[in-house]
Amino acid sequence: MPRIGRPVMLFVCLLLVTAVPVISAIPFTHVVIDPAPPAQTHCKAVGDIDGDGFSDALVAGALGTSGEGFYWYKYPNWTKYTIVPPGTGFTTDMQVGDVDNDGDIDAIIPKGYTKGSSVWWYENPRPAGDPATDVWAEHYIGDAPAHDVEVGDVNNDGKLDVVVRNNETTLFLQNNPTSWTKRTISTRPMEGTALGDIDKDGDLDVATGGYWLENPLPTSNPAVGPWTEHTIDINWPDQVSVHLVDMNEDGRMDAVIGPAETQNGRLSWYAGPVDPKTGNWIEHVINNNVSYLHTFKSADMDRDGDLDLVTAEMHQAVDPDEVSLYLNDGNASSWTQEIIATTGSHNLRVDDVDRDGDFDIIGVNWHGDTPFEMWRNELNPKRTLNSWQRHVVDADRPWVSLLIDAADMDGDNLADIVTGGWWYRNPGSPNGSWIRNTIGAPLNNMAAVYDFDRDGDTDILGTQGVGTESNATFAWARNNGLGSFTVLTNVEDGSGTFLQGATAGLLQSNGVPQIALSWHNSGSSVQRIIVSSNPSLDMWTLEELSLTSQNEDLSHGDIDRDGDFDLLLGTQWLRNDGASQSIFTLNGTSGEPDRNGLADINRDGRLDAVVGFETVAKLACTSREQRLPQLGRNTSYPTSANR
Numbered sequence: 001m002p003r004i005g006r007p008v009m010l011f012v013c014l015l016l017v018t019a020v021p022v023i024s025a026i027p028f029t030h031v032v033i034d035p036a037p038p039a040q041t042h043c044k045a046v047g048d049i050d051g052d053g054f055s056d057a058l059v060a061g062a063l064g065t066s067g068e069g070f071y072w073y074k075y076p077n078w079t080k081y082t083i084v085p086p087g088t089g090f091t092t093d094m095q096v097g098d099v100d101n102d103g104d105i106d107a108i109i110p111k112g113y114t115k116g117s118s119v120w121w122y123e124n125p126r127p128a129g130d131p132a133t134d135v136w137a138e139h140y141i142g143d144a145p146a147h148d149v150e151v152g153d154v155n156n157d158g159k160l161d162v163v164v165r166n167n168e169t170t171l172f173l174q175n176n177p178t179s180w181t182k183r184t185i186s187t188r189p190m191e192g193t194a195l196g197d198i199d200k201d202g203d204l205d206v207a208t209g210g211y212w213l214e215n216p217l218p219t220s221n222p223a224v225g226p227w228t229e230h231t232i233d234i235n236w237p238d239q240v241s242v243h244l245v246d247m248n249e250d251g252r253m254d255a256v257i258g259p260a261e262t263q264n265g266r267l268s269w270y271a272g273p274v275d276p277k278t279g280n281w282i283e284h285v286i287n288n289n290v291s292y293l294h295t296f297k298s299a300d301m302d303r304d305g306d307l308d309l310v311t312a313e314m315h316q317a318v319d320p321d322e323v324s325l326y327l328n329d330g331n332a333s334s335w336t337q338e339i340i341a342t343t344g345s346h347n348l349r350v351d352d353v354d355r356d357g358d359f360d361i362i363g364v365n366w367h368g369d370t371p372f373e374m375w376r377n378e379l380n381p382k383r384t385l386n387s388w389q390r391h392v393v394d395a396d397r398p399w400v401s402l403l404i405d406a407a408d409m410d411g412d413n414l415a416d417i418v419t420g421g422w423w424y425r426n427p428g429s430p431n432g433s434w435i436r437n438t439i440g441a442p443l444n445n446m447a448a449v450y451d452f453d454r455d456g457d458t459d460i461l462g463t464q465g466v467g468t469e470s471n472a473t474f475a476w477a478r479n480n481g482l483g484s485f486t487v488l489t490n491v492e493d494g495s496g497t498f499l500q501g502a503t504a505g506l507l508q509s510n511g512v513p514q515i516a517l518s519w520h521n522s523g524s525s526v527q528r529i530i531v532s533s534n535p536s537l538d539m540w541t542l543e544e545l546s547l548t549s550q551n552e553d554l555s556h557g558d559i560d561r562d563g564d565f566d567l568l569l570g571t572q573w574l575r576n577d578g579a580s581q582s583i584f585t586l587n588g589t590s591g592e593p594d595r596n597g598l599a600d601i602n603r604d605g606r607l608d609a610v611v612g613f614e615t616v617a618k619l620a621c622t623s624r625e626q627r628l629p630q631l632g633r634n635t636s637y638p639t640s641a642n643r
Contacts, residue, residue: 027378033078037372038068041364043094046349047105055353060090081131091116093149097160100177101454102511116146142182144170148193152204155222158455165193173223185227196244198253198276210236232281245298248332258293286335291317297350299359305429312345315367340375356380393434400467407449407458410483418446440487443475448515450504453535457481470497492542497521501554507565518554546574546581557598557607568596
């Protein structure tokens, strides 16, 4: 009920569009990840633990007060590795994120048998040696009742914060990875928590079922300022699941709410009003007879350009316990329920695990003898190599752009396009409307995309030149996680004409992001930018990396498999020797190399090089033979051993 003395405005607008269940028309393959996971497997998550580009899976058990441990499973064979051995119990939710800003994802999880009593994070040991013996260091965040766990940069300081809820809603603001400021922001009990920018003011708010809490930013510090409560719909119990997403793609955050711990409830989404603080949140019922939906996720499951919903009933529901896909039939105005399985699940996760362009489902029911399983979406057929469809994204750019890349810029799990001075929001289907968004002056020519400030979203580095004009002055755009940018210029100037190649990543083993640069003008060197430890305030330094340059594209990868990143220049590559670089030749072929890339083409565990050449119709693919060049020598590979 609303607090005493507070004016109550109750808006009840109900649109009933109950979905009709059918057996799934989208092809799914059922995969058992672990036939006998930890008993009472409360906690689940997915994320790229080992940095190989594919999502792995994590689970933790809560049986009794001792628990059955905490584990991760490596894709694709789902090899099981221990994070915490048996003897510790975990509950009920879990999230992954880069807590310590070192470029890999860590795990945030509560301890305790029922609803959790303390919150901890476990430090990913990557890059380490053997996953079977790697140690995940345990770090204490704070004491709090914790049924729900959500993570995000709540105070916009570039560090990951944690929100948990059970008897109350608790915010842990990160001072550093081993120091956290605790604050209770709501005393409403039980469960149902989500983070999102509900009022579109550039910061993360907190939804707690039928209510939402307004982040005091930008006027005051979230650690001390008032978290004002606003109503979505008071007619929900204390135990619900809630999910924030722009369901009807009108640019405003909507709320999906369903029963978490009750039988025969309704699943609804509420359209976010223009003013979510005072406006009318209109309810749209998706299904008026669902039970024990402990969580649900949104994704474009059928690749038709709009967001669908994935839900699962827990074992407490009356059998059959449905794992369901609700297909959005257009503007979220009507839905078709497709039943994927009848074994139920709990705290399920949705992700493109196998990176084939469609979304898969991972989950396990929390009680009983149930397997840890994945439903792999088989919607994307294998296409022939001579069957491609052209989609024009922008036919009239203001100026020529030199480089192009793809990354999720607005946090909707879809890869957007970044090029020149703009980024294009992925509409969910190739033939949709790719809206051009300006990054912001003076960044006019994108060079590289990466999470430079290590806050969990993708930022942009570029030069201030327009098109092909000579310009070696840099700027970088700090992403707020939603595709809005603050452009900063605390980057040292380069010494070339215009960029022909740039590649960003953890190029050294010290965990500091760097950007390798190649310039158009002949005789220029390969340079690198080193991102400062305080990216928004301190200067990013630029230094010479190698006098050898082929003045075109750059790619990075661990070519010699020694645990660090090397650079491909074209027909030459630079071996990373720590403080220096050694030069090697791929192949003595004639011609001027242009674009290039590294990939394990023949699946032998070694990176191969794909190189295009200027002015000639030539494309070369060079694979690395088993023998490595001798350390300290410049060695050419035998042509007969390469492809």
